[in-house]
Amino acid sequence: MWLSRVVLVLLAIVFEIVSYSKGYQIRIRFDDDEIFSDCRDQLDGVLNISGVWDLTELTIESQSDQIKVSGNTTSVWDIQLTDRVVGSIDVYKFYRREWVPTIYKINVPDVCSTMYDKNQYWYSLWTQYITNADDIKDKCINVRGVKYIHRPFILKDLQFNNQMTTVEGPHKIQIQLKAFNVFGKLRPTSICFELKAYFETKFI
Numbered sequence: 001m002w003l004s005r006v007v008l009v010l011l012a013i014v015f016e017i018v019s020y021s022k023g024y025q026i027r028i029r030f031d032d033d034e035i036f037s038d039c040r041d042q043l044d045g046v047l048n049i050s051g052v053w054d055l056t057e058l059t060i061e062s063q064s065d066q067i068k069v070s071g072n073t074t075s076v077w078d079i080q081l082t083d084r085v086v087g088s089i090d091v092y093k094f095y096r097r098e099w100v101p102t103i104y105k106i107n108v109p110d111v112c113s114t115m116y117d118k119n120q121y122w123y124s125l126w127t128q129y130i131t132n133a134d135d136i137k138d139k140c141i142n143v144r145g146v147k148y149i150h151r152p153f154i155l156k157d158l159q160f161n162n163q164m165t166t167v168e169g170p171h172k173i174q175i176q177l178k179a180f181n182v183f184g185k186l187r188p189t190s191i192c193f194e195l196k197a198y199f200e201t202k203f204i
């Protein structure tokens, strides 16, 4: 009886410790100069961020360690409303003077169905600040000339928890977008651009 109580207490303590150590918290800070860059060594037909959005009315300025964004962007990608846009997000680490792939990868089979989904990283980073979202939501990024009006915002650091590994140092986040017409045929142009970011890990 006494022994089983000791065992129970011990189990409870062990459980507490296990549930307290949740792993690591990863923080991603974006680089303030030239936040967007081109993907290297791409095939013909692969455009950079300017191939999907006209950013000339968008202002990105860094101010005391913060990145402030204001103004508008306009869709310019030559695809159709009925196209399915497929996205992928791949994280690369700068290691021994080379960009090497990491396990961090997200595939988005239908970008338009999740563009304004509150649980997505891009919602907390970007689409939540689009003030005319209700008017343009159904056009997704598929209709040229559609303008996204932003409330001025500060580009937040991304934070998430991770059970397994630590990640530190300079990284790049590569974003690719491809469009397929209603017959499943790939459009001749696709998009690839990168965001420079710095990763930090904290044990929690």
Ligand SMILES: *[C@@H]1O[C@H](CO)[C@@H](O)[C@H](O)[C@H]1NC(C)=O
Pocket (backbone or CB within 6 Å): 036, 037, 038, 048, 049, 050
């Ligand atoms: C995208 O590519 C165009 C044309 O190739 C180039 O003029 C422009 O500087 C690039 N834009 C960005 C944001 O990388």
Ligand SMILES: *[C@@H]1O[C@H](CO)[C@@H](O)[C@H](O)[C@H]1NC(C)=O
Pocket (backbone or CB within 6 Å): 057, 058, 070, 071, 072, 149
């Ligand atoms: C953004 O668009 C709105 C509405 O068209 C306009 O009033 C505003 O001046 C634009 N901002 C910039 C920086 O172009």
